[in-house]
Amino acid sequence: MSLEESRKRCWFVDSTGLVESSRTNLTLEKLSYAHPFKPISDLETAVKELKPTILIGVSGQPGYFTKTIIEEMTKLNPIPVIFALSNPTSKAECTAEQAYTWVSFFLFPFLSFFHCPFNSFSVFFQLLE
Secondary structure (H helix, E strand, C coil), X not given: CCHHHHHHCCCCEECCEECXXXXXXXXXXXXXXXXXXXXXXXXXXXXXXXXXXXXXXXXXXXXCCCHHHHHHHHHHCCCCEEEECCCCHHHCCCCHHHHHHHCCCCCCCCCXXXXXXXXXXXXXXXXXX
């Protein structure tokens, strides 16, 4: 897959909203990922409209991945991949406990790292202890 094709598959939401081509305030780094799409101001709407298979959080905004967003990801995907990567855990977009509580079929996160649909790294290994 080419770099251009890869970029077409990546969508970003920043503090202003969806990184899309009509925005005039984008940095050079974001321009490569600014696709033609209507403006969207929040992550929940972006998830509903774009129907992602993977959600990666690096915002450092605790609570950014809400129950509604996690539930929507599970409606869209048989096994959604959700990475809340901000550290420390107090800055994570959501905790593993929240994700597992909100979505009842995530009952056995300890079975395999590679089958775990949620990972925040900082809390994952605590689940194994």
